[in-house]
Amino acid sequence: MIFKYLIKNKKILLPILAIVSLIAGIFLSLYSSVIFQEGNPWPQIKGITQLTFGKSDIVKLSDSDNRYLTKSQGGPMTIEAFMKDRGYEYTDQMGSGYFYKSSDKTIVLTRRQYSRFYTIWTIAENNNNSSINxxxxxxxxxxxxxxxxxxxxxxxxxxxxxxxxxxxxxxxxxxxxxxxxxxxxxxxxxxxxxxxxxxxxxxxxxxxxxxxxxxxxxxxxxxxxxxxxxxxxxxxxxxxxxxxxxxxxxxxxxxxxxxxxxxxxxxxxx
The missing domain is CATH 2.60.120 (Jelly Rolls)
Structure with a gap:
């Protein structure tokens, strides 16, 4: 009913659309560097939605096989539990790199902030065992x-x-x-x-x-x-x-x- 009413009353609809567009433009102008820091923002937006409304504390980003998203608060503990469930134990941290080791290989996780509230984790196999070397x-x-x-x-x-x-x-x-x-x-x-x-x-x-x-x-x-x-x-x-x-x-x-x-x-x- 409201939508039909607005369509019939363009004098009301047009200002509302203008205000919404202005707010969206200001938002993109202020936060575009964060929103587009990974290029296509949709995998991150989808991941944030899953974290917000889902039951999981960590989600895989849809554009990659080795990138995951967590909330910044408690993120390291979340990723540690995630890796432990897969048979890896935390061994070391160097700068922004986190080392995890299983019985036969070492995994390196690097993290990047996606705004203040979310962290992107990239998981890579460390074939050179550089945590030791x-x-x-x-x-x-x-x-x-x-x-x-x-x-x-x-x-x-x-x-x-x-x-x-x-x-x-x-x-x-x-x-x-x-x-x-x-x-x-x-x-x-x-x-x-x-x-x-x-x-x-x-x-x-x-x-x-x-x-x-x-x-x-x-x-x-x-x-x-x-x-x-x-x-x-x-x-x-x-x-x-x-x-x-x-x-x-x-x-x-x-x-x-x-x-x-x-x-x-x-x-x-x-």
Whole structure:
């Protein structure tokens, strides 16, 4: 009845259509970079619909055999349960890559953000077993032995101060965090929990030649001593790339997690 009424009263229908078109245009203008970041948006829209109205926490995207969609909140736990049901156990994380191993092969999962609310997971078989080969053991000049990854599984994040510098000091753990109201993007100290271990993290940022160089120092208490891990990463400005690379750079940056890598390094220190 309402539809027939609107058709007969074009003076009412046309303004409504104009308003709807305007809202749709504004929405596409504001969020087109997210909506079309994977090219054809329909597989993602279909997946979001299935997650929203279905009972599953993970759905396979219809345009691929190895891409899956989860909600960002709780996504890693969802994917871990998903892989465990298929006989894989989580073994490691490097940047935005997650390693899972079964009795006969290793699988690498990489994740990309699809807006703040959803994550796309790509599953690839790791024939080179790089989760093992990627890590190496070194003894530094102070006689400290530790393991570290020879490279990070990231295309748009580079290591410049590597391998990390490891020091062990006597002392009591404390962390004077930077108050939010006086924090500066160039020098921030924060405290974070990584796999039930507390770290005091200082980050100093410097901009140069289209990139940001971030110098990290992680401090953790262990056996009445303080273990410190220091290194520098280079983050290029994603806006300097063309549209396709910019989307890939931004997505990788949102998924990149160096905390887990540092935590594993600390656990190998002898």
């Amino acid at each position: 990627l890590w190496t053991t070194i003894t530094n000049d102070q006689g400290i032995t530790f393991q570290y990854p020879k490279e990070l599984l990231a295309k748009y994040v580079s290591v410049t101060g590597w391998p990390p510098v490891i020091t062990i000091e006597n002392g009591t753990y404390s962390c004077k965090t930077t108050p939010q109201e006086v924090s500066s993007i160039s020098d921030i100290t924060s405290q974070r929990m990584v796999d039930n271990r507390i770290y005091c993290i200082n980050v100093k940022n410097e901009s140069a030649a289209g990139s940001v160089y971030s110098s990290y120092t992680y401090t953790a208490a262990r056996n009445n001593e303080l273990v410190k891990v220091s290194f520098t990463l280079q983050y290029p400005n994603c806006n300097n790339y063309d549209e396709e690379q910019r989307k890939a750079c931004t997505s990788e940056r949102e998924a990149f997690d160096i905390d887990s890598t540092v935590d594993r390094i600390v656990q190998t220190v002898k």
